[in-house]
Amino acid sequence: MFNFLESVQTYGREASQAAQYIGQGFRVTFDHMNRRPVTIHYPYEKLIPSERFRGRIHFEFDKCIACEVCVRVCPINLPVVDWEYQTSVKKKQLRSYSIDFGVCIFCGNCVEYCPTNCLSMTEEYELSVYDRHELNYDHIALGRLPTSAADDPMVQPVQGLAYLPPGQVERGQDFYREESSDDSL
Numbered sequence: 001m002f003n004f005l006e007s008v009q010t011y012g013r014e015a016s017q018a019a020q021y022i023g024q025g026f027r028v029t030f031d032h033m034n035r036r037p038v039t040i041h042y043p044y045e046k047l048i049p050s051e052r053f054r055g056r057i058h059f060e061f062d063k064c065i066a067c068e069v070c071v072r073v074c075p076i077n078l079p080v081v082d083w084e085y086q087t088s089v090k091k092k093q094l095r096s097y098s099i100d101f102g103v104c105i106f107c108g109n110c111v112e113y114c115p116t117n118c119l120s121m122t123e124e125y126e127l128s129v130y131d132r133h134e135l136n137y138d139h140i141a142l143g144r145l146p147t148s149a150a151d152d153p154m155v156q157p158v159q160g161l162a163y164l165p166p167g168q169v170e171r172g173q174d175f176y177r178e179e180s181s182d183d184s185l
C-alpha cells in the first residue's frame, strides 16, 4: 500500500514537471509567433541599408586630381591611380583608376580623405561574382551609378531594422538619433 502511494506521488510530481516543461515550450512558441521574421525573402525582398552603410565605392573621374591621397590613407594601399604628367599645363592627367573589391575592407578612409570628394560609399552590397578578378573595378565600373532596392520594381524593399521586433526598432532608431545629434554638436 505504501509503495503504491509513493509511486502515485512520484507519477504526479513527474506529470506536473512535464506539464511545466510543455508550458515553457508553448510560451517560447507564442513569444516567437508575436515577433516579425528575422529573415527576408531575398531576392524577392531586399533590405534598404542604413544611411551610413559602406557599400561599393562610387568614383567620379572628372573630379579626380590624381593626388594619390586615397592610396596613402588606405591601410593596404589599394587604389591604383595611373597618371601622366602634362608638361604643357604642368598638371597630372589621370589615365585610369581602379579598386579591387576582393581586397578592399570598406573602411571608408579613401572616401573620408579625398580632397575633391570624387569618392563616395554607396548602398550597393550585391557584389558577388564567379571570378574574383571581376571584383577589380576600373574607373568605368566605379563610375556606374549604384543600384538601389527601392528603385527596383521587381523586388519588395524592406526598411532597415524592420525585421527586428517593434521594440528593438524603436530603441535602434532612438540610439541612431542620439548619435546623430551628438555628431551635430
Ligand code: SF4
Pocket: 063, 064, 065, 066, 067, 068, 069, 070, 071, 081, 113, 114, 115, 116, 117, 118, 119
Ligand atoms: S584622393 Fe581623390 S582626388 Fe586624390 S587620387 Fe584619390 S580619388 Fe583622386
Ligand code: SF4
Pocket: 070, 073, 074, 075, 076, 077, 078, 079, 099, 103, 104, 105, 106, 107, 108, 109, 110, 111
Ligand atoms: S575603403 Fe578602405 S580599404 Fe577600401 S580602398 Fe578605401 S581606404 Fe582602401
